[in-house]
Amino acid sequence: MNAAVEWPDRLFLTLKRAGVRQVGYVPDAGHSQLIARCRADDDIHDVALTTEEEGVALAAGAWLGGDRAALLMQSSGLGNCVNMLSLARTCRFPLLMLITMRGEWEEFNPWQEPMGQIVEPVLKLCEADIYRASTPDEVESAANRAVQRAFGDEAIAAVILSQQLIGKKVWTK
Amino acid sequence: MNLERRAAMAALVKDRGDLLVVPGLGSTTWDLAAAGDDPRNFYLWGAMGGAAMVGLGLALAQPQRRVAVITGDGEMLMGLGSLATIGVKKPANLAVIVFDNGVYGETGMQPSHTQSGVDLVATAKACGFPQCHDVEDEIGLAALAARLQNFAETLFARVRISAEEPPRVLPERDGVAIKNRFRAALGLKA
Numbered sequence: 001m002n003a004a005v006e007w008p009d010r011l012f013l014t015l016k017r018a019g020v021r022q023v024g025y026v027p028d029a030g031h032s033q034l035i036a037r038c039r040a041d042d043d044i045h046d047v048a049l050t051t052e053e054e055g056v057a058l059a060a061g062a063w064l065g066g067d068r069a070a071l072l073m074q075s076s077g078l079g080n081c082v083n084m085l086s087l088a089r090t091c092r093f094p095l096l097m098l099i100t101m102r103g104e105w106e107e108f109n110p111w112q113e114p115m116g117q118i119v120e121p122v123l124k125l126c127e128a129d130i131y132r133a134s135t136p137d138e139v140e141s142a143a144n145r146a147v148q149r150a151f152g153d154e155a156i157a158a159v160i161l162s163q164q165l166i167g168k169k170v171w172t173k
Numbered sequence: 174m175n176l177e178r179r180a181a182m183a184a185l186v187k188d189r190g191d192l193l194v195v196p197g198l199g200s201t202t203w204d205l206a207a208a209g210d211d212p213r214n215f216y217l218w219g220a221m222g223g224a225a226m227v228g229l230g231l232a233l234a235q236p237q238r239r240v241a242v243i244t245g246d247g248e249m250l251m252g253l254g255s256l257a258t259i260g261v262k263k264p265a266n267l268a269v270i271v272f273d274n275g276v277y278g279e280t281g282m283q284p285s286h287t288q289s290g291v292d293l294v295a296t297a298k299a300c301g302f303p304q305c306h307d308v309e310d311e312i313g314l315a316a317l318a319a320r321l322q323n324f325a326e327t328l329f330a331r332v333r334i335s336a337e338e339p340p341r342v343l344p345e346r347d348g349v350a351i352k353n354r355f356r357a358a359l360g361l362k363a
Binding site for chain 2: 047050
């Protein structure tokens with residue numbers, strides 16, 4: 001199997017092995033394959049969100065009730081989460097975030113750059129641990145470490161899926 | 174004559190059974206504390222706009238139990254999109270109740286949008302909540318309290334309360350402690 005094609009499937013299997021039962025997401029091209037796998041799985045509640053911060057609160061509620069959750073987003077979505085991350089930080093809720101990057105490599109749309117370029121500093125300010133994957137081979141190990149950190153230590157762990165990994169967005173059809 | 178908020182909260186949780194309750198940042202957290210502390214209350218002291226979504230995650234995780242989010246109009250307006258999210262997901266065991274006084278009581282009684290005609294009951298209906306109630310009096314309140322014992326589809330209710338700020342009753346504010354005792358009350362590892 002082609003590693004470049006299958007990394008979203010490996011991410012999905014990592015979530016399944018971790019016992020993730022709720023997945024919140026704002027639709028995103030980089031996560032489309034993972035979202036499709038989650039939607040097709042009867043043991044996962046897939047929750048489409050209107051904004052990413054809803055997912056931070058969803059994950060907190062899930063943990064209160066004994067479920068593990070994951071939150072999928074694009075880099076721009078992190079900016080929508082910043083105050084809501086106080087919930088995870090103050091109460092030490094596990095929060096596993098899988099973030100696809102825009103605005104860092106071969107970006108055609110300059111509007112993606114301001115947020116894309118401050119993703120890692122913002123995560124650090126919010127006391128999140130960062131696990132970056134720049135090649136398909138790095139995805140599974142980054143995700144495994146993030147799972148361990150989030151649920152093992154009741155912490156915020158973010159897997160950063162680089163724009164190079166996801167590939168260039170096609171603008172003309 | 175609108176309902177008095179403390180009495181309204183007390184009426185809703187008096188015979189709560191195994192109801193799990195998530196109040197919103199601010200006055201509804203004080204109202205719930207005033208009605209009597211319980212480990213199955215997850216008090217929010219922050220995360221404005223997040224109460225309904227905490228309720229959704231909890232309701233999906235605990236399908237055998239009923240969950241009531243009881244929050245204020247200002248808090249609900251900040252998370253208005255979550256009504257759409259919940260309306261799509263429709264968990265049968267989740268109730269979202271908004272204590273609506275048309276003002277931001279915590280910050281000096283500034284008017285909220287509901288005072289200018291933004292209708293949260295109509296919003297919930299439009300978002301697909303199968304049950305929507307507008308509670309204006311003691312009879313409606315008693316009916317809502319009874320419904321909280323046996324509702325079987327996603328429920329929204331606005332409770333019209335008067336704009337007054339009774340003395341604060343402050344519950345535990347250590348978030349880790351609130352979380353751990355809540356989980357322990359459900360038999361989960363703290």
